[in-house]
Amino acid sequence: MTSQPVNRGGRPPVGPTISSAYPQSLLDQIHAAAGGEGVARAVWLRRAAERAIPHVAYDRGDTIAPATAELGGWLDAAREWALDVDAPQEEREFRAAAYGECVTVVGDALRQALAALPLTETRDAYAQAEAADPTETPELGLLWGRASGTEMAAGILHGLVQALPVDALRVRERASLDDPQMDLEA
Numbered sequence: 001m002t003s004q005p006v007n008r009g010g011r012p013p014v015g016p017t018i019s020s021a022y023p024q025s026l027l028d029q030i031h032a033a034a035g036g037e038g039v040a041r042a043v044w045l046r047r048a049a050e051r052a053i054p055h056v057a058y059d060r061g062d063t064i065a066p067a068t069a070e071l072g073g074w075l076d077a078a079r080e081w082a083l084d085v086d087a088p089q090e091e092r093e094f095r096a097a098a099y100g101e102c103v104t105v106v107g108d109a110l111r112q113a114l115a116a117l118p119l120t121e122t123r124d125a126y127a128q129a130e131a132a133d134p135t136e137t138p139e140l141g142l143l144w145g146r147a148s149g150t151e152m153a154a155g156i157l158h159g160l161v162q163a164l165p166v167d168a169l170r171v172r173e174r175a176s177l178d179d180p181q182m183d184l185e186a
Helices: 024-037 041-052 064-082 089-116 119-132 138-163 168-175
Strands: none
Touching: 024 041, 064 089, 064 138, 064 168, 089 138, 089 168, 119 138
């Protein structure tokens, strides 16, 4: 029976070690990106490699769909909690206020993130570089990638804002009724 070597501290094993040489400018960008995310360079490089794998091998639905389903489930549960017919009216009103505040805070945070995206800056940087030298170069491709990626991020954030419920006022109105399950249209 062979025994495994004992790790007496240090980094946990992740896989085989590889060595790569990078131009200094790219290495500086990697260090800055890793620092910006608060992770080690090796972690950042592993994540970058995982993102670069074709979508067939890396199914984004494995990360996005469950997260949005969890958000929707949580909001549905909070809405039902606010409209619990067995809870006292005053308690329902407090719960409805919490539900409305949650939706508002999440929406505000998403809108702030959307507003913070450097859409104009990345578009302008690409347009200026292309105007100066329309030859396809790695630098021009990187600028295009940044501009396109920023636009994609804006689309995702906008989609999340649009997916938030807009029923906070209606939930508050229902919560104040003797029977919160009663149809307000009648």
